[in-house]
Amino acid sequence: MAGQGRVVILGAGESGVGAAKLAQLKGFDVFVSDFGIITDKYKAALEKLNISFESERHTEDLILNAIEVIKSPGIPSTAPIIKKLTAKGIPVISEIEFAKRYTDAKMICITGSNGKSTTSLLTYHILRNAGLNVGLAGNIGQSFAAQVASENYDYYVLEISSFMLDDMFDFKADIAVLLNITPDHLDRYDHKLENYAASKMRIIKNQTADDIFIYCADDEETLKALEKVKPLAKTYPFSILKKVDQGAYLEENQIHIHTELNNELTMSILTDLALQGKHNIYNSMASGIVAKRLELKNETIRESMGNFKNIEHRLEHVAKISGIDFINDSKATNVNSTWYALESVNTDIVLIMGGVDKGNDYDMLKDLVQSKVKAIVCLGKDNKRIHDAFEDDVDIIVNTFSADEAAQIAFHLAKRGDTVLLSPACASFDLFKNYEDRGNQFKAAVREL
Incomplete structure (x- = not known):
């Protein structure tokens, strides 16, 4: 499909702006539309390439005339604009x-x-x-x-x-x-x-x-x-x-x-x-x-x-303070990831978990929590489901509403030889921008102890 026709990109994040750049290079007429706010970094990238774009809306007249649409992975197929494209028979594909x-x-x-x-x-x-x-x-x-x-x-x-x-x-x-x-x-x-x-x-x-x-x-x-x-x-x-x-x-x-x-x-x-x-x-x-x-x-x-050095925010060793290891596993946004984290730590654990619950089933964690976790520090706006899930398995469950507070309380609950593990099993959007922000705030809080 060489160099002709209009290609519309939905979503102006890393994949969308990259797709826009390649489509322009291949001679397509390119338009980028994002229903959310486009960050300054990606706005600047599009402006530099002279690619037209819109933010905080999808203007149908500018989208439904595409020969093909490349959509961000984050946009579900049930989104109204995707349904309209499908009804018109316009192909919707990924950047990949x-x-x-x-x-x-x-x-x-x-x-x-x-x-x-x-x-x-x-x-x-x-x-x-x-x-x-x-x-x-x-x-x-x-x-x-x-x-x-x-x-x-x-x-x-x-x-x-x-x-x-x-x-x-x-x-x-x-x-x-x-x-x-x-x-x-x-x-x-x-x-x-x-x-x-x-x-x-x-x-x-x-x-x-x-x-x-x-x-x-x-x-x-x-x-x-x-x-x-x-x-x-x-x-x-x-x-x-x-x-x-x-x-x-x-x-x-x-x-x-x-x-x-x-x-x-x-x-x-x-x-x-x-x-x-x-x-x-x-x-x-x-x-x-x-x-x-x-x-x-x-x-x-x-x-x-x-x-090999592992990825940031995935079982990342932050510090050892007073004989207590602090591990940042903020990337654990589902229960299974937290299971892996608990499974890989061989000491007693003070577990920091919580956030936006995606309909989690915490049953799979119960055995590991019973055998390894001495206290749970909840970090999130609504921690009721964590309390309900583990109140019979650990003696102490505490609520906190900031990374600072969570790190300090976990430090007080732990003793020499223990591990403080941030492995939330939940998304981060209630208190943080994303899991990276959550991990970075936790690391900063640990270094302040």
Whole structure:
């Protein structure tokens, strides 16, 4: 679809502005519309490119005349403007779908309810250290479309959310990774886990026998979904519970990664991996299989796995004060992420949690809370559901309404050898701009103790 016709971009965030930049470069007449307020940074970027845009509204006359619409992943298909576009038969696609048309780079696409940011960053880190010409995009970092417009990478590691998958049609992953499927964002999927699972399985859409699909053989929902959708690609499972023929498995604290292409890679989970905790064994296995399939050297993979630094706000060690460890896991915005965090800490815990509850089911946390958590500090405007869920499991549940207050009270409740863990299991929008703001305020509060 070269250089003619009008393309409208809905949403002027990182992905929208990147898509606008690429569409303009390819000769389209581009218009950007955002129903919210466009930040100064993105306004300036659009003005610099001389791309017309509107903020805080969707003017139908300027949108319904597009030959194609690229929408932000955050806009649901039920939004009035999307329904009108669909009724008129105007194609609505994602930034990822659009940008892929203009690059021949190999696509390594990583999805899952939890761990996708860490796994994407780790995979990118290994590939870059091995000397590959690789970009990182999708749900993380700089817009994919903006990079396609200005860079010339041979590979992309893309972190892909279910919302992005919903708007992908012809796009194909050369290597697809599905880490896990657990309840998240169910408000977008008629509150049905099978709808959300079907969305995640779109990661293997359009794959052929020449492509690769890597998945967790221990994840119940993934196995259920695979009964309905049969991958055409070559499959590599990973497991910490059983041996697999080709893929990755855990035996006596050693990860074994084996593909038909080359010699086996073994790594000790105790001494070779920078990332600790059971969930990170899975993340490391997934990244390791990608690296082995790209025929990278074992020494390179092992070295990268050992010197990797994790993402900010994901089990990030903040400080040790009076023998108490403070960990910022503000990115844990669902119950499953908090389960992983609790599972990875081996001391008594003072848990800071709360915020905007997305209809959470806290039952899965009960065993870990009973065995590890000595007190819960609620950080949010309405903490009733946390009290109801855990009042029989911990002796102390306290309400706080700022990061300062939460950090101070948690510090007083903890003793030498304990861990204060911010892992909210909830969205942050009641008291903070986003999870980054929540994490940054917590870190600042800890440093003031």
